[in-house]
Amino acid sequence: MTASSGPFVKICGLKTARDVDVAVAAGADAVGFVFAAASPRTIGAGAARDLVARVPEGVLTVGVFRGQDVEEVRRLTEESGVRGVQLHGDEEPAYYTTLRAPGRTLLRATAEHVRRCGEYGEDLLLLDAPDPGSGKPWNWGSAQFTAPEGRWLLAGGLTPDTVREALAATRAWGVDVSSGVEAERGVKSPELIRAFIAAARSYDYSQ
DSSP states (O other): OOOSSSSEEEEOOOOSHHHHHHHHHHTOSEEEEEOSSSOTTBOOHHHHHHHHTTSOTTSEEEEEEESOOHHHHHHHHHHHTOSEEEEESOOOHHHHHHHOOTTOEEEEEESSOOSBTTTTSOSEEEEOOSSTTSOOOOOTTOTTOOOOBSSEEEOSSOOTTTHHHHHHHHOOSEEEESGGGEEETTEEOHHHHHHHHHHHHTOOTTO
């Protein structure tokens, strides 16, 4: 799994066919569907399955979970048909081992400092803000920030206007956005989705 051109870009918290179609057409490498409770972006497995069916095979579909029982995660993953599982919580490595399956991509999301991707058995690491989905950035520009080794995505407060700066500061393998492409909380903006992907794609790692 590699980015199609430039940084890997994941658009998360999608709920409508329009938003999925826009993200895919604009060149997203992955699209995310939130199954965690108490979020304005939460979607049911049945509705997610209809959206997953619209996504071409080359784009990764990801279910996002937070502090949920492993059997619930497994059930929702299978019912929705997503090929990736993103965990926001204090799950131990054994949890990831339990969810491992052929063709499934595991993502570990954390706000803690991590040395490298794969410590818990994850395929991708996502560094997020302490309050995921809030749109509040964390201090990725700090001189104390040390990028993890391996394939990792930067998230937390990114927007079309800041994503290039964030990539330049962190050299992240990819980026993830949700609230930063919304017209209002929980409602995606097609224009912002397109602008975000275009801005991220314009970053050149050779600079």
